[in-house]
Amino acid sequence: MPGLAPRRAAVHLLHAVTVLGRPLDGQLDRHLAGLSPSDRALARALTGGVLRHMPGLDSLIDSACAKPLPADARARQVLRVALAGRLLLDTPPHAAIATALPLVEGGPRRLVHGVLSTLFREGAELPPPSLPPIWAERWGNAWGEAEVAAAAHRLAGVPPTDLALKDAGRTAEWAEKLGAVSLMPGHLRLPGSQAVEALPGFDTGDWWVQDIAAGLPARLLGPVGGLEVLDLCAAPGGKTLQLAAAGARVTALDLSASRLKRLRANLQRTGLDAQVVEADALIWEPGRRFDAILLDAPCSATGTFRRHPDLLYLKADLDLGRLVALQSALMRQAARWLKPGGRLVYAVCSLEPAEGEGASPPAGLQADPVGLSELPPGLSPAGNTVRTLPSLWGEAGGADGFFIARYRAGA
Structure with a gap:
């Protein structure tokens, strides 16, 4: 049939x-x-x-x-x-x-x-969008009912496709070529789900798919041209590509061989370069220190629910204890590998406060405030942290939920 x-x-x-x-x-x-x-x-x-x-x-x-x-x-x-x-x-x-x-x-x-x-x-109609009850209660307690309503609205629709450009100076050119809108230099947004392999610029490596919120942590490392930068938990590689495109000498480390395969493929397609290391960050020793480190730590990934709605059913019994312990251990390792005065950006694609606002930096790191001019319009920092929530850029299609914190190592 x-x-x-x-x-x-x-x-x-x-x-x-x-x-x-x-x-x-x-x-x-x-x-x-x-x-x-x-x-x-x-x-x-x-x-x-x-x-x-x-x-x-x-x-x-x-x-x-x-x-x-x-x-x-x-x-x-x-x-x-x-x-x-x-x-x-x-x-x-x-x-x-x-x-x-x-x-x-x-x-x-x-x-x-x-x-x-x-x-x-009876002409049944689909009820208004809603979250599974456990998440409505959880996020209502954390962020308030307005964010629960925004999350339900984001969940109900297929999210747009965001692209990160290798050359931010060509944002207007690529926006016209692809019929896209841009929320900040180096970013493009196309409606709905796209067959990205068929779009102009894919084969030539001029861009890669990356949610706008996921692109913020690498941007908050600031100018990295010529710096030695470590990208921890790097695969599948969007942030590595950002750092390499900005002129950093990148070491990209991840534990997953299959995810690193995708990272290497992305590097080859875009013509960018990075040293790729397959290792467990908890036992690896680099033998040197870095000017800057980006730690996009393993987390619940609940902030990506609009692109992965299955997470709301897979993680209904979420136990954050193990993840929070791992995040803390990784941050302690990263702090050891920073040069004096070096910058560390910690990030999680999570809407769980325990993984974000509840995280504490190890001794030796100082808060490094984020300036309003470093962020796209509509998003404001809170001291050295940035939080994206479901209501952000609602009319433009939203963004993933992220928490980002920036620190400096003592001199």
């Missing part, structure tokens, strides 16, 4: 994320293998649509059921996919039902048919 295969793939992907607790990106190749490009795109759109609107979809399903379906029931996954097709992709009602029933596979076909028929007959 046309349209059945991508919907089956979407059901399997949702099961992998919400029941088995597996990251979506790692499951795509397995469950989309053998599908045509159009079917792969449809399966991804359905899966992403469900993950972005799951609380609302589930409320519709529950309103049409005499008894709530178990959260891990296959019938619930099938209903989610069918409703996402109808309410988000405008699938005709008869096609949504016809492609849903075969997916129940021996389960309650009559129930699925009845729920969909009832909802379609």
